[in-house]
Amino acid sequence: MKINLSANAITVLEKRYLSKKGTKVVETPQDMFRRVAKNIAQVEKDFGGDKKTQKIMEDRFYDLMTSLDFLPNSPTLMNAGKELQQLAACFVLPVEDSMDSIFETIKNAALIHKSGGGTGFSFSRLRPTNDRVLSTGGIASGPISFMKVFNSATEVVKQGGTRRGANMAILKVDHPDILEFITSKQNNEELTNFNISVGLTEEFMDAVMDGAEYPLVNPRDNKVVEKVSARKVFNMIVESAHKNGEPGIVFLDRINDENPTPNYGEIESTNPCGEQPLLPYEACNLGSINLSNMVENGQINFEKLKKTVEISIRFLDNTLQASNYPLKKIQDMVLTNRKVGLGVMGFADCLIKLEIPYNSDKAINTAEKIMEFIQHHSKIYSQELAEQRGSFAGFDESVYPQKGIYMMRNATTTTIAPTGSISIIANASSGVEPLFAVCYKRNVLDNESLVEVHPLFEQIAKSRGFYSEELMEKIAQQGSVKGLKEVPEDIQKLFVTAHEIEPRRHIEIQSAFQRHTDNAVSKTVNFKAEATKEDIAEVFLESYKLKCKGVTVYRDGSRDAQVLTVGDND
Ligand code: CDP
Structure with missing residues (x-):
């Protein structure tokens, strides 16, 4: 079967995914999908599947990917069926308050980065900084200086020989070094391999609402060091995020309230892009359904979506088994809880096909309807798998039996990833984000950029007779089609871009998806350059009220190198 790959998809595949001998690409995209499908289908034999079943599943997985209805996270595409065989994108490692633990984790992080995670x-x-060190009588360096060591180690290790490692650092808001942490990325040259997020607690948010103080606590002895104004700290986070998008925030208590396996510990961190909260030594395999492909004749084909959810969950459960893990401890944790994260991409494209503007109430209802459906069927299928393969090992101690659920193959089934690379391969809008621009340049590979006209826009412009090269150029300069007299008004509304969308709407969409997602939702609220600190504060508070698990903001132009740019200023 011919795969409908865009020129950009082929560029990205050749650069990073297809097998190479030296610098020569020795695999076609078909070969790659066949390699992955075969590898993931082999797991069927662990559950009594004979050769015939394996072959049937291989073909189904192959069709699933080559139709671009679903793609697994990048490490699976890159490594399945190869020597590395490390298939997971997301890991969390513990950092205890000892030199041994810190440097052990730096080593383990390097091993994970090397394998593509x-x-x-x-x-x-x-x-905290300047605290006592008993063994030497010296003073402690504090979290931020250790983060710099992690950052340097990351700098020298390339992920699977293809991309630089990505890290997330979280510091709880009651840590005495929190102010230093909040501003630790204000210099764009610092901690370049980290995203940072402040871990907010309910206690802190209550204090913000009440205009009260809250305690900073030394984690070494749990003693209160001082009390500070919650609003002052909140405003510092806002100011810093306004400057360059860092830090983000995560609501830790909320994440732990929904931790399906609390007996295995507290969740203190997420993966680098924030969508996957994990226990220490857990890893997670992600995969995303391309919602654009679920629309037929102006309607969502729910029967197709259901079938796609089922086969995708089976695929992801198989990857847990097929994967090699960089550490035995990680393997044990993964096979205990068997977390997978099925999510979506192409949501904005799907809305366009349904003729629903992203910034409308109908879009929120659609988000909710789709994700509720995916969540529901992913759970039913995970139960079906449990009947055949058994529940995850930690099931008895999980929250499920208390809810009257008797079997479940996976502690979690849903996560909404950013789909930064796989959405390029699928030629879909990324994750649940709105369109960034109707025509734009995308900086994908270090210093290379690709020019793109949104395929649905091109199609509509041609069929409605307003397509011209000059118009596309003009749109590429300004990104949006708003106010362009050449573009009919209904099309202007339908092709609304991130900066034209009220920040509140971004959060409402995120929240609609979050209501039906086990893990978290990757979402950046994009602001125009002229947005104020108050605008940022409002979005943070709104994300809290609407029960998101965290949020990231970005104000246009506030960092030098952006992934997506409009115009030719890059
Ligand atoms: O599209 P792709 O599968 O490459 O990844 P994504 O959906 O953009 O990101 C999913 C997760 O992959 C991130 O949250 C990270 O855990 C991991 N990732 C990474 O380790 N390094 C990157 N350069 C990008 C993503």
């Missing part, structure tokens, strides 16, 4: 850490257990 990203790592998240909580630095909240480290004693």
Whole structure:
């Protein structure tokens, strides 16, 4: 079967995914999908599947991917069926308050990066700067200086020889070094291999609402060091995020309230892009359904979506089994809880096909309807798999039996990833984000950029007779079609871009997806350059009220190198 790959998809595949001998690409995209499908289908034999079943599943997985209805996270595409065989994108490692633990974790993070995974850490257990070090009588360096060591180690290790490692650092808001943490990325040259997020607690948010103080606590002895104004700290986070998008925030208590396996510990961190909260030593395999492909004749084909959910969950459960893990401890944790994260991409494209503007109430209802459906069927299928393969090992101690559920193959089934690379391969809009621009340049590979006209826009412009090269050029300069007299008004509304969408609407969409997602939702609220600190504060508070698990903001032009740019200023 011919795969409908865009020129950009082929560029990205050749650069990073297809097998090479030296610098020569020795695999076609078909070969790659066949390699992955075969490898993931082999797992069927562990559950009594004979050769015939394996072949049937291989073909189904192959069709699933080559139709671009679903793609697994990048490490699976890159590594399945190869020597490395490390298939997971997300890991969290513990950082305890000792030199041994810190440097052990730096080593383990390097091993994970080398295998194509990203790592998240909580630095909240480290004693603060200038605290006592008993063994030497010296003073402690504090979390931020250790983050710099992690950052340097990451700098020298390339992920699977293809991309630089990505890290998440989380510090709880009651850590004495929190102010230093909040501003630790204000210089764009610092901690370049980290995303940072402040871990907010309910206690802190209550204090913000009440205009009260809250305690900073030394994690070494749990003693209160001082009390500070919650609003002052909140405003610092806002100011810093306004400057360059860092830090983000995560609501840790909320994440733990929904931790399906609390007996295995507290969740203190997420993966690098924030969508996957994990226990220390857990990893997670992600995969995303291309919603654009679920629309037929202006309607969502729910029967197709259901079938796609089922086969995708089976695929992801198989990957847990097929994967090699960089550490035995990680393997044990993964096979205990068997977390997978099925999500979506192409949501904005799907809305366009349904003729629903992203910034409308109908879009929120559609988000909710789709994700509720995916969540529901992913759970039913995970139960079906449990009947054939058994529940995840930690099931008895999980929250499921208390809810009257008797079997479940996976502790979690849903996560909404950013789909940064796989959405390029699928030629779909990324994750649940709105269109960034109707025509734009995309900086994909270090210093290379690709020019793109949105395929649905091109199609509509041609069929409605307003397509011209000059118009596309003009749109590429300004990104949006708003106010262009050449573009009919209904099309202007339908092709609304991120910066034209009220920040509140971004959060409402995120929240609609979050209501039906086990893990978290990757979403950046994009602001225009002229957005104020108050605008940022409002979005943070809104994300709290609407029960998101965290949020990231970005104000246009506030960082030098952006992934997506409009115009030719890059
Ligand atoms: O599209 P792709 O599968 O490459 O990844 P994504 O959906 O953009 O990101 C999913 C997760 O992959 C991130 O949250 C990270 O855990 C990991 N990742 C990474 O380790 N390094 C990157 N350069 C990008 C993503």
